[in-house]
Amino acid sequence: MPKPDHARGSTERTVESALASNLDVGSFRFWFVGQRWEWSDEVARMHGYEPGTVVPTTELLLSHKHPDDRQHVQDLLDHLLHYGESFNSRHRFIDTQGNEHNVLVLADRMVDDDGAVVGSEGYYIDLTDSFRQVRRQALDDSLPELFEARAAIEQAKGVLMLVYRISADAAFEILLWRSQQTNTKLRALAAQIVAELDTVKYQPEGLRREFDHLLLTVHDRVGRPGDR
Numbered sequence: 001m002p003k004p005d006h007a008r009g010s011t012e013r014t015v016e017s018a019l020a021s022n023l024d025v026g027s028f029r030f031w032f033v034g035q036r037w038e039w040s041d042e043v044a045r046m047h048g049y050e051p052g053t054v055v056p057t058t059e060l061l062l063s064h065k066h067p068d069d070r071q072h073v074q075d076l077l078d079h080l081l082h083y084g085e086s087f088n089s090r091h092r093f094i095d096t097q098g099n100e101h102n103v104l105v106l107a108d109r110m111v112d113d114d115g116a117v118v119g120s121e122g123y124y125i126d127l128t129d130s131f132r133q134v135r136r137q138a139l140d141d142s143l144p145e146l147f148e149a150r151a152a153i154e155q156a157k158g159v160l161m162l163v164y165r166i167s168a169d170a171a172f173e174i175l176l177w178r179s180q181q182t183n184t185k186l187r188a189l190a191a192q193i194v195a196e197l198d199t200v201k202y203q204p205e206g207l208r209r210e211f212d213h214l215l216l217t218v219h220d221r222v223g224r225p226g227d228r
Contacts, residue, residue: 023173024126025181028056029110031119032081037061043124046103048096066092066100084109084117086212090165101128104164104174108216122216125177127170156190159197163211174215182219192222 026042035058041051047064054060058077065073069091076089089105107122153175160171179186196218200210 023177024128025177026124027122028107028124029119029121030080030107031110032084033118035081046095046101046124046126047093048099064093064095066094068092080120084120086209086216087120088164088208088212101126103127104166104170106212106216108213122212125174127166152187152191152194156193159193159211160215163208178215178219184219184222188222189219192218196221 024042024046026044026046027040028043029038030036037056037058039047039056044051044054044056047054062070062074073089073091076087079085080087086108087105088107091103091105093101093103095101104125104127105122106125107120109117110119110121112118153172156175157168157171160166160174161168164171166174175186175190178184179189182189193214196214200207200214
């Protein structure tokens with residue numbers, strides 16, 4: 001977990017503390033050799049398993065996918081094993097209780113000490129019950145104090161909505177999650193995303209992969225150390 005940033009504004013801390021637990025996020029790692037998976041406790045619980053009670057495998061992962069989305073995920077894994085690129089996927093899976101989850105999976109390349117790509121690591125973002133009203137109200141109460149930051153945040157939200165085909169609320173939750181996860185100010189993170197859009201290659205097949213990498217690494221390039 002990131003250490004608290006005591007230099008952050010009280011308004012941003014209020015907003016983020018009100019919303020940090022709203023987005024259900026878990027992490028994973030996938031090693032190409034042996035197709036070995038590692039799930040965080042959160043991803044295990046999303047699928048209906050108590051942490052430590054199941055060993056994730058490709059077969060188990062595919063067995064949970066919604067029948068209409070299973071081939072899409074299989075094709076994605078095949079592409080990943082061949083090319084080792086960043087990727088994202090919007091799909092559904094069924095947990096052990098029969099509940100359907102609508103998730104966004106974001107992943108970047110995982111490299112060894114020599115820089116060789118050895119796998120993929122990223123996050124499951126469960127959008128099934130996105131943005132509860134009580135936390136939305138907490139945000140609405142605080143937004144006027146963030147007026148100066150709203151332009152960049154709205155632009156960054158728009159980009160996420162376009163790239164991932166998600167709602168404005170879900171896009172904002174993802175920005176807040178990355179801000180919290182990386183201990184980076186929300187407005188600085190959003191502004192950096194917007195500033196780096198020109199570096200994304202607008203190719204139909206590669207746009208999402210390019211943006212995945214930007215979203216998962218942009219915090220490393222945010223402003224001066226004092227802006228963090």
